[in-house]
Amino acid sequence: MKVQVRSGDSLWYYSQLFMIPLNLLIDSNPNINPAALQVGQNVNIPGFDLQSYTIQKGDTLWRLATSRNLSVDALLLLNQEINPNKLQVGQRIFLPRRVITRIVNERQEYDFETLTEDIRELSEIYPFIKVNTIGESVLGKPIQEIRLGKGTKKIHMNASFHANEWITTPVLMTLLNTFLLSLTNASSVRGITTMPLYNSVDLSIVPMVNPDGVNLVLNGPPPEVREQVLKINNGSTDFKGWKANIRGVDLNNQYPAQWEVEKERTPAKAPAPRDFPGDAPLTEPEAIAMAELARNNNFDRVLAFHTQGEEFYWGYEGLEPAISSRLAQEFQRVSGYRSVRYIDSYAGYKDWIIKEFRKAGFTLELGKGINPLPLSQFNEIYEEVLGIFLVSMLI
The missing domain is CATH 3.10.350.10 (LysM domain)
Structure with missing residues (x-):
């Protein structure tokens, strides 16, 4: 106003x-x-x-x-x-x-256009947030970062690296909306006063890393790439199993953290709906944008929202800092999720953050079931990760 x-x-x-x-x-x-x-x-x-x-x-x-x-x-x-x-x-x-209620509507399929409208509305109601475009997708959609807070503790969160894990975007946007409401209404969240968090944290949120992929899963292929994606998808018009970007590259297998190992052992040797790591690290514009964001900011900790499994991963070859263990204990306590230090997986964003910067990195596997998880799980997932969202800023 x-x-x-x-x-x-x-x-x-x-x-x-x-x-x-x-x-x-x-x-x-x-x-x-x-x-x-x-x-x-x-x-x-x-x-x-x-x-x-x-x-x-x-x-x-x-x-x-x-x-x-x-x-x-x-x-x-x-x-x-x-x-x-x-x-x-x-x-x-x-x-x-x-404004005393959330504007993010979690009860709908959440594509790029829905995200864009919600960001516009949040920017109008809460003009202390800043919205930056950090890059573009293959099809030219802006990859947007929301930034807020006045502190020195730099925290980054992202969602929808994988297309059919799109429910992570409304989860993260709802967490943000809850935080914003508490700031302007002097209300607490789970007993925590949030203004001290705003004053101590510099929070970066990229709610949709893979907008082309999310729209493909939810809306089907756009005309300009219909032939290509149908070929990658073996002629099927069912894209519910699609994790990759629009070119068939898995964005969370794109980072130079033993990328060669992942490349060698994955059965996907060409563009595919999932798991193909590309022909080299950091070939895809979405992955490049996320790498540049990290290089330009030197975040203290990074949380990547994925689905599914009700667990989280936080180690990489013993390079994770000491604070990671404390955060993992608290994340497990407030969410009930299983803490897994090491998993036999490489080339992910979390892996690269730990390897490149020696900072805390987490891959959060929200919910349980078969991707894409149904919206009927939204409330349960939100309640499980709300504590993680708060603790990540508190510690």
Whole structure:
């Protein structure tokens, strides 16, 4: 929600008027000098949106404000042209609406277009988040990173490396949405006050690493590559088993962490719906974008959301740092997932993070069953990983 500055206004006053933390107001307006607001400037107020309202018989600004737990001046700020003493039936005014529920709808198949719309809405309601494009998919879809927090502890989370594991994207987006709601409503999550986390963490989220693949699984092949993907899929129009990117390369087998071993032993020797690691490491634009993101940021820990198995992997050839063991113990405690230090698998993003940077890396296998997991599992998965999401920032 935007408001227009009046004479004498300040960000501190707006924080009191709307009961929003001052630091979130400052972070929502990076191009404004908080010590020198200019009359007529537009200021973002996070955690609110605008509603159009038609004045009814008996309405007063006091009554309308009181029903929303706001002061009359909050309404006057949004309706500077009206005379508060001469409201007329049928007159249209704007009312601020505090956002108290999630906008991410986990009850739907979650393709790239759905993600894009949710990111747009979250950016409008919570303008203290920043959205960056870190690269493009094979078909030119932007690979988007959401960034928030003011701390020095750098944490990265990602989802949908694998196409038919697309449920990981709404899970991660819902975790983010819960976190944002708690910040603007001064509410806790599982008893944890989240503002200290915001102040201590620099959080990076890439909710859909493989947008072409996700759309292929959910919507079928786009016309420009229909012939190619049908050939890779052995002529079948059923893409539920497809894990790879649109070129038939498994993005989580693309990293230079014993890639040669994985290449040698995989039965997939050409583009395939799953497991083909490519002809060399880091050939695919999606994998390259994720590698560059890590190189440019030197994250302290990385969590990659996959499905399925209700377990997580956190070791690579003894190179993982000491903090990984402590995090693994806490992840297991809060989620009930099985902690697995080593698994006979190479060339994954987690493997490369540990090998290249000696930082904590985790592959989280959410839920249980056959991919793609059904949406009926969403609530259970969300509750299981909410603790992991919080603990990853706490420790």
